[in-house]
Amino acid sequence: MTPDTPGILYCNCTYAQIIDPAVKGHVLRRLCDSGKSFEAVADLCEMSARKDPALKRLAGGPGVKIAACYPRAVKWLFASAGAPLDGARTEVLNMREQAGPAVIERLLADDVQPNLPPGKASPGVAPRGQTPEPEAQTGATSAEAPASA
Amino acid sequence: MSLRDQTYLRIVLYEGRDAEPLDSEQRFQAVSRLLNQGFALTHVGGAGRTAPADDVPALVLGRFQNGLEKLAAEAASERVRFTNVSGLTDEQIVAAVESVRAEKQAVQHGGWKPWFPVIDYDRCTNCMQCLSFCLFGVYGADGAGHIQVQNQDNCKTNCPACSRVCPEAAIMFPKYKAGPINGDAVKDADLEREKMKVDISALLGGDIYSMLRARSERAQSRFSKERDSGKALNERQKCLTKLAQAGDIPPEVLMSLPSPEEILRRAGEAKAKALAALAAQR
Numbered sequence A: 001m002t003p004d005t006p007g008i009l010y011c012n013c014t015y016a017q018i019i020d021p022a023v024k025g026h027v028l029r030r031l032c033d034s035g036k037s038f039e040a041v042a043d044l045c046e047m048s049a050r051k052d053p054a055l056k057r058l059a060g061g062p063g064v065k066i067a068a069c070y071p072r073a074v075k076w077l078f079a080s081a082g083a084p085l086d087g088a089r090t091e092v093l094n095m096r097e098q099a100g101p102a103v104i105e106r107l108l109a110d111d112v113q114p115n116l117p118p119g120k121a122s123p124g125v126a127p128r129g130q131t132p133e134p135e136a137q138t139g140a141t142s143a144e145a146p147a148s149a
Numbered sequence B: 001m002s003l004r005d006q007t008y009l010r011i012v013l014y015e016g017r018d019a020e021p022l023d024s025e026q027r028f029q030a031v032s033r034l035l036n037q038g039f040a041l042t043h044v045g046g047a048g049r050t051a052p053a054d055d056v057p058a059l060v061l062g063r064f065q066n067g068l069e070k071l072a073a074e075a076a077s078e079r080v081r082f083t084n085v086s087g088l089t090d091e092q093i094v095a096a097v098e099s100v101r102a103e104k105q106a107v108q109h110g111g112w113k114p115w116f117p118v119i120d121y122d123r124c125t126n127c128m129q130c131l132s133f134c135l136f137g138v139y140g141a142d143g144a145g146h147i148q149v150q151n152q153d154n155c156k157t158n159c160p161a162c163s164r165v166c167p168e169a170a171i172m173f174p175k176y177k178a179g180p181i182n183g184d185a186v187k188d189a190d191l192e193r194e195k196m197k198v199d200i201s202a203l204l205g206g207d208i209y210s211m212l213r214a215r216s217e218r219a220q221s222r223f224s225k226e227r228d229s230g231k232a233l234n235e236r237q238k239c240l241t242k243l244a245q246a247g248d249i250p251p252e253v254l255m256s257l258p259s260p261e262e263i264l265r266r267a268g269e270a271k272a273k274a275l276a277a278l279a280a281q282r
């Protein structure tokens, strides 16, 4: 593990039947068997509506790869909860459109291929084409330091 | 119950140093079950990175043998609790998590389908049409007069009507079936289509809700005079299906619309809010 390893986030879209269960099942099983650390959430939409503080820590760090749905939706779900994603360091894999093997291949790859739509980073603040400074890290939870979770 | 201001609990499934790994099937089943119950979790494996620590209470699950005391000493925090899941089935793991959640009075998930509008601020021009249109107080404006989705849980499940009045196709419902409302890229043709819908609603009097309500009431009074209730029901269903198909508005939403007087009152309120927000921008 290097300090700039991107994080992995899997959204289960628990409260809707919009993602093929075979795709979700394939991605989650392969992720569980990968030996990698990851974050898994039941439903990013629900977290966004609640402004769940976890979104800020999920958006932080040296890059993140997110298996969920359309990048435009994911971008604004995070931003409207006050946890904007860094457009230069975020890759969204779309389980509504992509096949399971394609999603998991990118999710487990060590590099990030940024694909958020360009534009503002947050509601009505930064001008188009600019992203804010990433938030300061508050200390990492890692395989070596579970207790700081 | 407000969606916000609640206590959160972070779940960590720990398979790092000083813990035995779960077997593959148990790990997958436990993770799947927790997600299906609405929990989020951090899985700590041998490699990779997880999100930073924060100050919410945490429950660390793992197959700890002799390592538990050491890990607990390292944590040195009352916020962090450890549960040894050795020998537990995945159902029992979920039950253990649920009991800590209840004890901490942390958010209970699953009571609400997260269906609500999400604004694409790269497209939004802050015209306030959505705010004036919605009768359920979903939209509001911040101090600077910028449109915001403020009361997500007031939104009518499966109703994407406000996305149809947005002239910029800036309103998404991520759980909607089709693009661009589901977040798929907006094409020029979509924009033309969206504009057309606004024109249609203007032709019908500018207030889609009043129109729908009036049609629904006309239908109701006609049905109440019907002798053959089976036939009446049939017709009613046909009419509602047509409306639902045309505007994508679920019949339950049509049926739950308030009285015409109440609609007028709420529409007036929404319009006043929109005007105030527009004035604040100047």
Ligand code: SF4
Binding pocket: A011, A012, A013, A014, A016, A042, A043, A044, A045, A046, A068, A069, A070, A073, A074, A077, B174, B175
């Ligand atoms: S972000 Fe997309 S995949 Fe996740 S819960 Fe929302 S609609 Fe479903």
Ligand code: SF4
Binding pocket: B119, B123, B124, B125, B126, B127, B128, B129, B130, B131, B147, B165, B166, B167, B168, B169, B170, B171
């Ligand atoms: S109707 Fe569309 S463009 Fe106008 S304020 Fe609402 S989201 Fe923005």
